[in-house]
Amino acid sequence: MRHDVFIAGFGGQGVLLAGNLLGYAAVTEGKNVSFFPAYGVEKRGGAAMCTVVIADDEVGSPVVGNPTVALLLNQASYDKFVCRVKPGGTCIVNTSLVDTAGQVRDDIEFIPVPMNDIAVQLGDPRMVNMIAIGAYAAKTGAIRLASLEEALRLTLPERNHKYIPANVKALEAGAQTCQ
């Protein structure tokens, strides 16, 4: 089985952390994985994007043109990447920030998740990326929630391990939107 996904948003939304988390979680499951960040002159507030490929055997190309799934966290990344999703694929959209009316596709599945609203309800607006990954895990089955939880310990620096319970709650809240 091979899973590829685009994760995109603006710098500061935790897009690269989300990709890293998926990567570490895949390694803990004994899978092969590549995490390829769009590498440009990135900065907070600018565009942030990464491609993650998880595979039981060879990963193949870390560069993907048309992903089967896209997690799009802001309007700019929605406008740029929704057209790239493979027909029959899935687009998980942060509807707190994205108006999808401009570009509608009937050949892919839309999963609207008001990520910022859910994050605020949970008490921390920074949890948008965890909600996105939770939704992705539940929707695709590419990775287990338990592996993500374990991977948080590897992904976050030691000083931030006190936030792991809050992150786990956000992963679960994201997963619930797709159950």
Add this chain to the structure above:
Amino acid sequence: MTQRLFMKGNEALAMAAIEAGCRYYFGYPITPQSDIPEYMSRELPKLGGEFIQAESEIASINMLLGASATGVRAMTSSSSPGISLKQEGISYMAGAELPGVIVNICRSGPGLGGIDASQADYFQAVKGGGHGGYHIIVLAPSSVQEMYDLTMLAFDLSDIYRIPAMVFGDSVIGQMKESFVPNPRPRRELSPKDWVVRGKGSGAQRVVKSLYLGDGELEAHNWKLHGRYGVLKEKETRWEEFLLDDAELVVAAFGSAARIAKSAVMEARGKGLRVGLLRPITLFPFPEKAFRAVTERCKKVLTVELNAGQMVEDVRLSVARDADVLFYGRPPGAGSLPTPEELLVQIEKNY
């Protein structure tokens, strides 16, 4: 089995250098390879090694030359504009038969260009980038695992043949993270370095130099170097063959381009097209025989590169006389990295 890690290609390369016994690093920061000096600056002091952020690329290559002359394993790394600056020092190392590892995480040019993935320094790497008609060993990893494994190989080959070795990657291979196994340094019989400068003491004087002024001396020296390139071609050529046996079209690509091409080849197979991949791992020595052998049967080769066409010339020189060599590539820069889907279109068009 050793535990699998999940790291950037650049970090895996630095880790491998240390595993290979490299304790001296000299460099100057430049995107997209700065993870390498960052890693070395953190780890080398703990091991009693030396990390020096030099005042320039020129200084760092000459520090590598000096360190190597004392017999230690040492490394420098940079990206394209910095590698251009190092060429004089590389030529001197080649002339003085000094081992040493040089990493080029290639970026787009010419000039300052940009920081995107590029293979446009292929000619510079494999044809002897400086003056004087020499070659260096050039290894092209196409995964984080190979960033690790080939870096250890670069140190060994460089020591064995007394030729500088380059690890040639780009921001795809350097910046992406992948799972990989940090293999232990392979056991290998290495000859003692009986040529290193060590202070005269009671022994005979030793001189490390590239200056040969005596009648006939320099010609003989050059013939010796060229003889060694021949041995390299004979014994150290490495490549990967993927689904070549029944291929009607062979895709030729190295490094990151080969990773992208391999997915396109698998897609093409899924559509019933008999396509294979031949991936040079050593760019110098170039796998001439592998290309010759496959084109005795399959007469069509599509070379794919992240540049406007460089390795394709070596492919043309290597294939059987009646084989067609086609090319697809784009000059590197922001937004020009080809996707597997794009390469599949090229495969279908040329099949």
